[in-house]
Amino acid sequence: MTPPNSTLPWERLTERSPLAARIAAHTAQAIIERRHREGELITESELADANGASRTPAREAMVQLETWGLVRLAPKKGAIVTAVTPEERRDLLAVRTLFEANVRPDAATADALAEALAANLERQESALTRSDLLDFAGADHGFHSLLIQSSGNSVTMEILDRLGPRLARLTYQVIAEHPERIAVFLSEHRVLARHLADADREHYAELVRAHISAGHADAVTVAP
Amino acid sequence: MTTTPASVPPVPRREPAVVEIDRKALRDHVSELILELLLRGEFAPGERLGIENLARRINVSPTPVREALVQLERTKLITREALKGYRVAPPLDATQMSQLSAARLMLETEAVRLATPLGAEGVERLRAAQRRHAEAGAGIIERGEAAIGDAELTGHYFACDTAFHRVFIESCGNPFIVEMTDALGAQLHRMRQTVSHGVTDVAEAIAEHAAMAEAIASGDPDAASAAVRAHLLRVQDRALRAAGPLGSPGPPSCTH
Structure with a gap:
């Protein structure tokens, strides 16, 4: 599913x-x-x-x-x-933040989404237990994709799709250098999933920005 | 791949070195040619795109065509089916059109926010593009009914429209936003064809572009973003109304 x-x-x-x-x-x-x-x-x-x-x-x-x-x-x-340059990292993360901060979850698919998010969080947990970095990077990408898809806009997903491998590469680099951060990401993901449907969109956007910029903080500072 | 000394027996189908060097150029060229054919509506939605056929049509070998199609897949103008090859994408329905508009709104309001202030030179380019769009629009208004079937005139008008938007998009400083907006551009073109409502909103578009240019020139990112938002919401509204009652898909024809 x-x-x-x-x-x-x-x-x-x-x-x-x-x-x-x-x-x-x-x-x-x-x-x-x-x-x-x-x-x-x-x-x-x-x-x-x-x-x-x-x-x-x-x-x-x-x-x-x-x-x-x-x-x-x-x-x-x-x-x-290719090499991942600091500019590329900054620009890619700005795009991811833009897409996720703009999410407006579609109430009609809320149940299916909650189920998919729960399954994904389980996969993250399992990757953490096994210290499987690639699987965690894949699950992380899947998680962020689910957030973006929750608006039900397939066009935004399609245009972001091509950046998938590059985004996964950024995540992999961060967790390869800082394996201890996987647990932090996982707990932040749980918070994001919980607040996804909140009415206060500005607060949600803040959570997204904080998660994405803190996660990659020492790689580069993400523009607000 | 190494150089071939004369003593090595001939390798079948070896391309001359010059072609090797220009392979990327050739692929990009073929890619542009196919894109042009697609945007001109030369193929029916859903039509199968045979690699051999395309190669014959543009007079190149199948290899660059195959590679060009890989590149073009990202425009979503064509789709690839496992074991079957490529097809022209089916026409957009009303849902896809509003999704497309929402995606465009998100990207362009952010692009203009990042691009503002544009600087004196940028503002000048924006004003020049705005003038060209207004002139092209005036030409259409002048021709009245006669403009409807005039592919060249409407094509020029749309190109000026796109060029105006591109001034601030290209100045946003984030290549991924520029790239994604480009990918949407091809889709938007399709939307215009699907809707085939001709150009009925010239006067509105000219006025809205003027307001955008004014807001961007003011140097205030929020004002610029708000002006772009207002324009795109009205564009979306007009396009959806033109698409027909109850959001039914427009006529499937791809005439101009």
């Missing part, structure tokens, strides 16, 4: 996913987990060989990775893993 757009590319793969989509998703995952480091060159043939594929889907996967902002295509060479 997870809405289709609330997941990251590797979480929404099915047996029917095209090979190029699979290669792109798995490579995105590897970049976020820093198995490919910033500045590393990934060649087309390397990507093709690693996935037992021909060069055509590998090439398509690289274009996809570029639209996610995870690599920069280098003609005749392949793709170079």
Whole structure:
């Protein structure tokens, strides 16, 4: 019952996913987990060989990775893993804050949303127990997506969708450097979920801003 | 990928080095061509987009077409189905139109807040864009009924409209907001086609743009944001009314 757009590319793969989509998703995952480091060159043939594929889907996967902002295509060479700059972090988090502060939950779907949020919080809890950073980053992304989707506006979700891998990358970096923060995020998420339907939207927006800026505080200060 | 010394046996379908270097340029070019075809309404909503067909039509090989379609998916003008390939997205319904407007409202009111104060040079560009929009609008009012079927005239008018909005959007300093607004731009274009109400709100739009320019020039971010909000809410209201009674979807035709 997870809405289709609330997941990251590797979480929404099915047996029917095209090979190029699979290669792109798995490579995105590897970049976020820093198995490919910033500045590393990934060649087309390397990507093709690693996935037992021909060069055509590998090439398509690289274009996809570029639209996610995870690599920069280098003609005749392949793709170079991008670095997360402080500006990018600031701008991405400003966008996430903007979207979430503007949420107006749709009363008609309140029950389904509460259920989905509860399931997601359980997943976060389980990731915390297992110290599974990637799974927590995925659950965190799912959680924020659920908040944004609670307005019932599929267009806002769609345009934010492409930033998913990059947002997950930011979260992963923070919790990889500060694993103790996972528990803080989880408890803040519980507070956000509880106040999502409150009538006082300005207060809710404040909670969102505080959560997002504090979480990434020493990475960069988020503009109000 | 390494260079090929002469001693190595020929690799099938190897592209010349020049093409390799220009691959990104080619892909972007093909992407623009396909976008133009889509925006001109050359394909029916729901129509299947065969890669081979498209490649023949724009006279390139299938590879850049395949890559261009990956890029174009983000505009939501086309959709990809597993194992089936790409299709032109179905026409927008009333719900999607109001969602689109709400998304636009959120992005543009924030963009203008971030962009204000624009600075003297920015205000000048804004005023110039405002004048061009007003002139294009005056041309349409002058032509009266005759303007309705004139694709070039309305196309120019919409381009001036977009250009005016772009002045403050591009100055917001957050590339992601600019990018997302662009992605919505293609959708908005579709909305105009779906509604196909012609341009019936020229006088209102000119007046509202003047008020926006005034508010932005004042240098007050809140006033600027409020003016953009007021304009977009009225645009939304007019579009939804034009879409037909009870919010039924507009005619599915994609004529201009």
